Amino acid sequence: MTTELQAVCGILIPFFGTAAGAAAVFFKKKDRAGDAEGALSAFAAGVMLAASVWSLLLPAIERAETSFLPQFLPPALGVTAGALFCLLLDRLLPGLSKRIDALPSGKKRTALLIWAVTVHNLPEGMAVGVLWAGVLNGNAVAASGAFALSLGIALQNIPEGAIVSLPAAACGVGKGRSFVYGVLSGAVEPAGAALTLLLTSFVGAILPYTLSFAAGAMICVAACELLPEIGRSAGKKNGALLFIAGFIAMMSLDVALG
Numbered sequence: 001m002t003t004e005l006q007a008v009c010g011i012l013i014p015f016f017g018t019a020a021g022a023a024a025v026f027f028k029k030k031d032r033a034g035d036a037e038g039a040l041s042a043f044a045a046g047v048m049l050a051a052s053v054w055s056l057l058l059p060a061i062e063r064a065e066t067s068f069l070p071q072f073l074p075p076a077l078g079v080t081a082g083a084l085f086c087l088l089l090d091r092l093l094p095g096l097s098k099r100i101d102a103l104p105s106g107k108k109r110t111a112l113l114i115w116a117v118t119v120h121n122l123p124e125g126m127a128v129g130v131l132w133a134g135v136l137n138g139n140a141v142a143a144s145g146a147f148a149l150s151l152g153i154a155l156q157n158i159p160e161g162a163i164v165s166l167p168a169a170a171c172g173v174g175k176g177r178s179f180v181y182g183v184l185s186g187a188v189e190p191a192g193a194a195l196t197l198l199l200t201s202f203v204g205a206i207l208p209y210t211l212s213f214a215a216g217a218m219i220c221v222a223a224c225e226l227l228p229e230i231g232r233s234a235g236k237k238n239g240a241l242l243f244i245a246g247f248i249a250m251m252s253l254d255v256a257l258g
Helices: 003-026 030-066 073-092 096-102 106-120 122-137 143-170 175-185 188-200 204-234 236-257
Strands: none
Touching (some): 003 143, 003 188, 030 073, 030 143, 030 204, 030 236, 073 204, 122 204, 143 236
16 A cells, blocks of 8 residues: 555544444434443543644654754744634634523534534544644654544544434434534544645645644643533542543554554
8 A cells, every 4th residue: 555545544444433433323222322422532532632732742852853953842832822722713603612502502502512513523534634744754753653543533523413413303304314414523634634734745844843832732622621520420430440441542553553
């Protein structure tokens, strides 16, 4: 398999994770939906944080050795910019939980949730794109590590797909349409990954910044959207165990493939 074909497969893997999660609407019972979402969110948060460190930050730090700036500075700037970018997106939404609480209609609530998940998938697509750009350019990024990130984000996308499709079905939307909504919420990822890959492939020197930017965005998404669910939906102890399990799973995957 050529490197280009590997990159195409790599940027599509997270999308398939979203589709798999959206398919939960055909199997899950309504009364268990909340428990499943909380457990998957806790596991996904661990996956995202581990992926941010091993798949993005460590390659960014390694690549920053050739910079004329102190080695810590490009990754630090990138993480800061990525986090601020996500916070800006959240402010433009605006605040998801406050808007949901204020909406009287279940269907409007579901539409807002679909929009929010779709927008927050953008930094994940960027993360995949910049890493595969590093693979194509031979910039201190191995294809195995890029696949590890793609698989990790695909695991993280399973609860996101379910979080869209399950509430939609609970509001009276048909299972087929609920599944389609969940799948469409992940369509922005391969599009964002492809665009970022094309842009980054022309500027290898900024790879430390783009890798760490994606890491900062992913950390911010985990902190704002997933970590708060651990204690509320999954229970403090169970949520912590699931979070650690997700972190270890992603770390092991990245180290084993890298």
